Structure formats: structure tokens, C-alpha cells
Amino acid sequence: MKANRSMIGAAALALGLAVTIQAPAQAAEAKAADARVLAAQKIMLQYGIPTGTADGVSGPQTLRGLCTFRRMSGIGTSRAPLDTKTYNTLVAYAKKYPRITDIPASSYLGNATYLVAQETCQAMVYVKNNNYQKAMAISTGVSGHATPNGRYVIGSTDRGWHCSSLYPEGCGTHNVGRFAYISNFGNMYNRRHITGAVYVHGSTDVPTYPASHGCIRVTVTDSDWMYDNVGTIPTYVTGAY
Numbered sequence: 001m002k003a004n005r006s007m008i009g010a011a012a013l014a015l016g017l018a019v020t021i022q023a024p025a026q027a028a029e030a031k032a033a034d035a036r037v038l039a040a041q042k043i044m045l046q047y048g049i050p051t052g053t054a055d056g057v058s059g060p061q062t063l064r065g066l067c068t069f070r071r072m073s074g075i076g077t078s079r080a081p082l083d084t085k086t087y088n089t090l091v092a093y094a095k096k097y098p099r100i101t102d103i104p105a106s107s108y109l110g111n112a113t114y115l116v117a118q119e120t121c122q123a124m125v126y127v128k129n130n131n132y133q134k135a136m137a138i139s140t141g142v143s144g145h146a147t148p149n150g151r152y153v154i155g156s157t158d159r160g161w162h163c164s165s166l167y168p169e170g171c172g173t174h175n176v177g178r179f180a181y182i183s184n185f186g187n188m189y190n191r192r193h194i195t196g197a198v199y200v201h202g203s204t205d206v207p208t209y210p211a212s213h214g215c216i217r218v219t220v221t222d223s224d225w226m227y228d229n230v231g232t233i234p235t236y237v238t239g240a241y
Contacts, residue, residue, distance in 0.1 A: 037062065040082050043090045044069055047100040050123055050137035058082060060208040067121035068135050069093075072103065077120050077239060103132045111234045115154060117200075117216050119147065120239035122208055124218065126230055133229070136222045139206045140241070141214040147198060147237055148214075154200060154235040155193035157227045161186035166197060167213055177202060177220045178227075188215065190223040194235055200226075210241050 038056035044065045045051055049072075052061025063079045066086060070076050073089050097103045105127040108114045117124040119140050126133045140147040160183030163171040170187040174180055177189050189202030200216045202223030211217070216237070218226070 036087055037082055040066070040087055040090050043094045046094065047097075047103070047135065049100075049135045064122055064137065064208050068118070068123040068125070071118055071121055071123075072105070072125060072132060072135070074106075077118065079120065100132050100135065105130050105132050108234070108236060109151065113233050115230065115233060115235040117147070117235070117237045118239045119149075119210070119237065119241050122210070122241065124216065126226075134222075134225065136218050137206050137208075139203070139209065139211045139217040140237075141198075141212050142210045145213040146210075147212070147216055148195065149237050149239070150195070152194040152235045152237070153232055154230070156232060158191045159227070160184070160189070162188045162191055162201075164188055164213075174204070176204065178224045189220050190227055192226070194237075200235070 034056040037058050038054055041051050041054040041056070041062060045054055047069075049065045049068050050061065051065030052059065058081050063081065066082060067077060067079045069090060070078055070086060073093065075085060075089055093103065105125075107130060108116060108127070112130045113128045115124060115126050117138055117140065122138055122140065124136045124138045126136070159179040161174050161177065161180060162183060163186040167187070171185060172187070173185050174189070175184060179190065187203070188199060191199040191201040193199055194216070196214075198214050198216070200218060202220040203212075203217040204220060205211065206217045206219050
């Protein structure tokens, strides 16, 4: 019995030593992975890509940012976690392009200035004269009310808050937005028509997944930015969530 206990004890000790030896390596690997995510987040935020906060945690906001960057850099369209190819491309871009407006963009169906709402990423980019100008978080239509893919021309801005005649239950009083003084009741801010009953409009709720009844939601801040910077230009909706 004593011999058996000694053998069991030795085995347990050996196992304990193995765990002790491996644990620091595993911890270092996890720390390195977090550091890479943090570095990637900081680069994306440098470009204004919707990414959330730079905290080293790869949550839904980070995945939206990574998808947006992959699309912009031409390495694919995916909400997958950070991989080596995406990380290396981010680092290379950060060295070459200080600002998002330095990043070149291809013409889209013959247009050098355009908007593209990418449903897979739940993000929209504005390109002017073949250079990226801004990347914006969006939320498109839920299943059954999907935002239709296609080519459109975005309309002029109907400033302030407006109430959807189809979904008035979501309307309320707002005090956010530069033009809330014009009209402060509704659920669509600075609405801009693209097709049928579908608008690009500001909202106080722009999650990382489809949540609208077909419209393309942007943040109130981005909606005000669009008023100043985006005219009636070709607008494309592409992809699927």
C-alpha cells in the first residue's frame, strides 16, 4: 500500500509540475492574442472604423470593424475574429496611410464617388474621388423586412426627426441631433430616401445586427456628418447578414 501511495503521489506531483510548466506559456499566448486585438482596434479607431472601444476584447463591435477593414482593403468580407492576414494588413496600412482619407478605393460600377452599405459587416463607407472618406456603423432590415440589395441614388436630407407612417409605435421625443430644433418627434432623423419606403436615417439605436424594418440606420452623429458631406450620389446596398 505504501508503495502504491508513493507511486500515486509521484504521478500527481509530476502532473502538477507539468501543469505548472505549461500554465505560464498558455498565459503568455493569451496575453499576446489580446495585445494583437488591442493593436488592431487602435489602428481601426485611427481610421474612424466603427470598432467600439480599444480594450483588447474581440466582441461584436470589433468583428464589425474587422469586417469593414477587410472590405476596404480588399482581403474579403467576413465577420471572423482577427487572423494573421488581417492583422498584418492592418499594420501595413497604418504605416502607409496615416488617415482614412489617404486610403485609395476602387471605382464602384464606374463611379468614383459613392456610398456602399455592406449588410454582412453592418457598416457603410463613403468614397469620394476614389479615396475613402468615412466608415459608419449601420443597422439594416431584419428577416422579413430585409433592406433590398441594389443600386440607388440617395435623396436630399429631410432635416430633423420624423415619424414613420408604417411603424409609428417607435416614435418619441428626442433632444439629440443638430436639427432636433426643427422637429424633435419621430424615429427617423435626417431621413434620406433611397427606394420605396426605405431611407437612410439617423437613429439612437444602431446595434451590430439587423434591427430595422428595412431602412438603413446610422448614428445621429453620422447622420449630421452626412448632411454636411454627402450629396445625392450613387448608393449601393450589398451583402447579407
